Amino acid sequence: MTRAIKRSLRETLRSRRGRLSAAEQEQAAVALKRGLVCTPELLAATRIAFYVAQDGEIDPAHLMTWCLKAKKRCYLPVLAPSHHDGHLWFGRVNVGDQLRPNRFGIPEPTCSIEHRLIPWTLDVVLLPLVGFDDSGHRLGMGGGFYDRSLAFERCFRRPRLIGIAHRCQRADSLPTDAWDIPLDAIATDEEILWFTRD
Numbered sequence: 001m002t003r004a005i006k007r008s009l010r011e012t013l014r015s016r017r018g019r020l021s022a023a024e025q026e027q028a029a030v031a032l033k034r035g036l037v038c039t040p041e042l043l044a045a046t047r048i049a050f051y052v053a054q055d056g057e058i059d060p061a062h063l064m065t066w067c068l069k070a071k072k073r074c075y076l077p078v079l080a081p082s083h084h085d086g087h088l089w090f091g092r093v094n095v096g097d098q099l100r101p102n103r104f105g106i107p108e109p110t111c112s113i114e115h116r117l118i119p120w121t122l123d124v125v126l127l128p129l130v131g132f133d134d135s136g137h138r139l140g141m142g143g144g145f146y147d148r149s150l151a152f153e154r155c156f157r158r159p160r161l162i163g164i165a166h167r168c169q170r171a172d173s174l175p176t177d178a179w180d181i182p183l184d185a186i187a188t189d190e191e192i193l194w195f196t197r198d
Contacts, residue, residue, distance in 0.1 A: 002175045009139055009171060013131040016168045017056040025059065028166055028189035033062040036187055041160050042067075045123035049075045049090045049159070052099070052107045057128045058166050058189060068095055078108045078116060089116040122159040127183070129163045136183045136195035137174040138163045160184045167191070 020028070036042050048067055053059035064074050075090035079102050091109030093099075099107035119125065131139035161181065167188040186193045 002177060005175050006139060009174065010130050010141070013139070013169050013171065014055065017058075017166050020056060020166065020168070025056070029059040029062050031189040032058055032060065032164065032187060033066060035189075035192055036063055036162075037066055039192065041124060041162075041185075045072065045160075047073045047075065047117065047122045047124075049077070049119075049122050049125040051077060051126065051128045051164075053128070054106060056166075058164055060126055060164060063126075064093075065095075075117060075122065076107075076109050079103065089118060090122060091116045120158055124160045124162060126187075127161060127163050129165050129169065131169050131171045131174060132163055132165055132183075132186045133171050133174045134193065135173070136163075136186065136193070137176050137180065138183055138186075139171070139174050162187055164188075 042048070048064075050060045050064045051057070053061070067074050073092060074094075075092050076099070077088045078091040079088065091111040093109050093111070098110055100110050102108045127138065127140075129138045129140055161183045162185045163183045165186065165188055167190045170188075182195070184195060
């Protein structure tokens with residue numbers, strides 16, 4: 001039942017963000033950067049994970065450019081080899097680095113293994129999402145890559161987890177499963193919502 005509800009919500013929320021014009025997407029990306037650069041969490045961070053926007057996701061590229069200029073170390077997700085069962089590593093990127101498409105067509109860093117990090121060594125992870133609610137629940141694309149990769153967060157030192165979305169991706173409430181990883185914050189083009197976690 002939960003799976004069917006999530007599938008329906010994904011279709012609805014992806015359709016919403018898909019209707020945004022190129023100009024609205026650009027305005028949202030600029031607003032996202034403006035909102036996050038002044039947060040203590042981002043200012044204090046040294047190692048920050050971003051993502052390459054796909055399918056109408058709000059684009060954190062302006063924010064990543066600012067972070068690179070501020071001499072912060074920036075990373076993008078890299079699919080771990082198949083024998084690691086759908087986990088993510090994070091590869092360091094710099095201005096001008098070439099990216100290559102992974103098996104899903106999403107650009108990844110081509111950095112060597114020594115420049116890849118496991119998630120819990122990061123300070124902040126910015127996660128793309130399809131939907132969110134005011135309780136800090138995140139609806140992803142359904143592949144489970146972030147949930148599997150961040151499952152450590154229940155018992156180890158962990159980065160701040162900030163979901164990134166257009167405001168139009170908000171849902172009244174989202175169904176959750178036991179493996180869904182709660183977020184510390186949701187950042188949109190209009191606001192940042194912080195959550196208290198046990």
